[in-house]
Amino acid sequence: MSALRRSVLTTLASATAVATVAALVPAAAVAAPPPEPKGQPPITSLQQVATAMKGMSLEEKIGQMFVLFGYGPDAHKPDQRNTNLYGVATPAEVVAKYKPGGWIYFNARDNVQNPTQLATYSNQLQTVATSTGIRVPMTIATDQEQGVVVRIGPPATQFGGNMAHGAARSTADARTAAGITGRELKAMGIRQDYAPVADVNVNALNPVIGVRSFSSDPQLVSDLTVAQVQGYQKDAGIIATAKHFPGHGDTVDDSHTSLPTINHTREQWNTIDAPPFKAAIKAGIDSIMTAHIVIPSLDPSGDPATLSKPIMTGVLRKELGFKGLIITDALEMAAVRAKYGDAEVAVRAIEAGVDQLLLPPAPDVQFRAVVDAVKSGRISERRIDESLMRILLLKLKKGVLFHPFVDPAKVATTVGTPDHLATAQRIVDKSITLVKNNANTLPLSNQARKVLVTGWGVNTTQALANSLTKRGATTTVAQTGAAPTDAAIADAVAKAQANDVTVVLTQKAWDTRVTDKLAKQQKLVKDLLATGKTVIVVAVRDPYDIAYFDQAPTYVATYGYQAVSMESLTKVLYGEIAPAGKLPVDIPVAGQPATALYPFGHGLSW
Template sequence: MSALRRLSLSGLATATAIAGVGVSTAESAPPPEPARISDVQQAARAIQGMTLEEKVGQLFVLFAYGPDAHKPDTRNTTLYGVPTPAEVVAKYKPGGWIYFNGRGNVESPTQLATYSNQLQTAAINTGLHVPMMIATDQEQGVVVRIGPPATQFGGNMAHGATRNTADARTAAAITGRELKAMGIRQDYAPVADVNVNALNPVIGVRSFSSDPQLVSDMTVAQVQGYQRDAGIMATAKHFPGHGDTRDDSHTALPTINHTLEQWNTIDAPPFKAAIKAGIDSIMTAHIVVPSLDPSGDPATLSKPILTGVLRQQLGFKGLIITDGLEMAAVRQQYGDAEVAVRAIEAGVDQLLLPPAPDVQFNAVLDAVRSGRISEQRINESLLRILLMKLKNGVLFTPFVDPAKVATTVGTPASLATAQTIVDKSVTLVKNNANVVPLNADPRKILVTGWGVSTTQALAASLTKRGATTTVAQTGAAPSDAAIADAVAKAQLNDVTVVITQKAWDTTVTDKLAKQQKLVKDLLATGKTVIVVAVRDPYDIAYFDAAPTYLATYGYAAVSMESLAKVIYGETKPTGKLPVDIPVAGQPDTALYPFGHGLTW
């Protein structure tokens, strides 16, 4: 029996008893405890007993469609050649797995716990007996894979607006504990990018701030919350820094034209701080940074950046994981097979979301068999992966108890803590006519603008406070008819709250024109209008005539409740802008500077 099999099975009986999960193994009783040797020695011995195919499989992080490991889905057959998630695990023996809400994985926290157990059973039953590191992107705020009843927070920029690192750590700890209860042992968070470009289409409020020191402090706080308090892996992303781009790496290959001095001053500090804090994992960015590597290769495929800078210069010893390999930015210059090979050559340990699994798996195998990549290089990554699984308890205790999920996920105490934290983030940017706070008089309020669930959530919070509310949701690119309807409804109400979401976004002309037109037409009514940006705070640059403007940095119900509290004066707005809001078309001129924020 291999050392790794002894390692995983030695804790399996206890884990199985706790979780109440049946596991098929060749033994009727667990083997004796392994000799007390170092983790490195145990992992190294395990590697010796693995085939090349098993080693390479451990470098991949896969997903599958559907909410159950044994439920067939034709989309899995198209992608992997087998219909069920369990069969995907059996075929590739992957080292990691990722959940998505948009791909049918998430129905409820309890269902996810069961699903995690099913996947881990499938991994153990492969014959390799190595549980997977199950992960997800629960950044909070605008990137959330698991919604309510899991506890929701405002996201990174909301934390940046509070300047409160203790709260940021608490949010990460609660998030991490809830993920762990569902069998998820790695969160692809926090985002350590410094958002210095107000026109950044992909980061924005996912960043804590435009200030490198504030981003560093918040990143460290969340690393501590995830790893020390919750006991799961944190992942700082997106190295070497995705905060200054006009392009979205999901659809194009961005270039960051920072000089080496600018990179060291702006982008590097949060990653350096995360490494010093003991971050377990760092995710690469599909971006070109000529000052770090003039070749034109994206960082994900750049040995000078990943090995030269991240490993050698910054001294990072944890896992390097790619951003999704299905993203357009990393697929532009090379074919999928070459991308997988070049990523490993660059220094990557984990290949996330390969869009052509068979092609990329076999490409790595062929690269080793041909001598292009040495097996020792594969072993180096495999050792890091196994050591991280040991550190985080995945090898010994891969299972969770679905019956206990409700005692951890979305508890009243956690929800109350989240609300208190988010309450501190709302930023009052402009209040010329002292419209807010509203007094307690009965009034009719129209809630309009972007977001079906967001407008409904805000209306519900305002209704609780005695308002008679009407909702006229208009979407990201409201039609002329929707705008006219909202304007007509505004005439019949005492106050209108209009919600904007990336109204600045010049990459979508209709969205830019229509959200701005909605706000301007509402302001032209002469009625009382409160404008609220529920994502990036930059929207006001495009309708500065708005006399009352607030930023919430998030659009979940918890943020709308905090907004309602401020509108009615139950709490004072204490958030301060964590970024400059530049004048439209003048990125170097601040309309409202970092640190600005009104109160009463």
């Protein structure tokens, strides 16, 4: 611990402490706060931060280190799932019980109905946080990475995602997208985005990162990561979170279900995985999220990075000089629970140097374990204060402490505006990559034709059909899913024979983890090609699929499956725009990861 931090922690409530803390916060962060809304919490200055820290109980301090969630879309509506997890029925009661420092929204946990509802929900939560106990507002967060990982769908503005930005190669557009996303989140009361993903996806068989990464090139990932940090933090004024440190890009295992090991040498880590995080730190990133992965060259103990003091403190804090907030990836994931029990995981994460614990699967057990670790002397209260200081200073810097509420009536003036939607379309238009056009099928003429849209995605196939219909096509949709049945394949083949053109959408058809998925998506494409009709194959997620059916004469990569990507795809299909995207990764030959079938930078146009 530096002398400066030791001084802050030991004399926090004194005038000297306030001056010291002031030196750590940019001048803009301590400007006069805006007019206080009804229910405004009392902490509006550095002096009050110091006083609040001195007055907190141990339990209240530890509460700030937890980031929780609640089931349901209303803070005051009981849900049995909350009772099962927390022992109380409503999200409001969860906030009152634990006084957590953070909160996270999930669409999959029935949090999200629409942006206005989220703004109201945020206010409900903050009202409880600022009217009980220590009266400290929470930092509300979500994973709005864009592309394939979004928690808030339309009418919020949707973008193509990280690999789409990598294909377009525009730092300006990546920053603009982050700025728009950040401003829309802020209007809903969400002040932290767990983005951007700074992982370098050098493994085509990576099941968990893939298109969530910008590229396989460390420099391109670094440049786009910095652009998005600037968009979130400088342009939107929210907290960006680079993830997943120390780098999750070279694994064939999914840390949600198992504990991956990345066998990069220290030199490989320095040249491949570290550069984007170093660049983010240099750019002033507020927060970094850990990865539940083992990297023996950084720590030979076999502990996941989240629980590794050599990695969290030794590498991230000391070597890279990161002074911001470290938050774990979700503690409910199997990878971090594989070696130790839940109670021990929480304690070891803090011992490693982590500041906040995200989504503890046994909150009562893990909360009590941390309290007991301090009371027994295993963890010092000074160590807790160090994290608490970072948490509160970041809340002050971002205005969370003195302006936690939003106006639901004004959400529509920021979220999904015509200008935002048009900008998103313009940005995504630049990302579509024409990988193969051997038969010169593209661009299609403007003549009327019958088009079959088949393959993966109920919403995606329909969105593409809608875009084609606007151009005068007569469309038929035959969605077949990620693992098409033989009957669905036969039906699609029959429909293809009755149409002029077939567009088949694939989604991770390369994925060898599920044999049925591997066989069936590939079989669908090959059977459609065997009809002899015009078939356009489109990968709507990872671009690697073509390695498994390279006989396809026409292949396009969109890197995302939102409606905005389908509209851009249609523009390319009809020649309204020329394809401008360039592969941000190698597409390797199937089974030969070191041999490029289509190399980084490849992309056709006209």
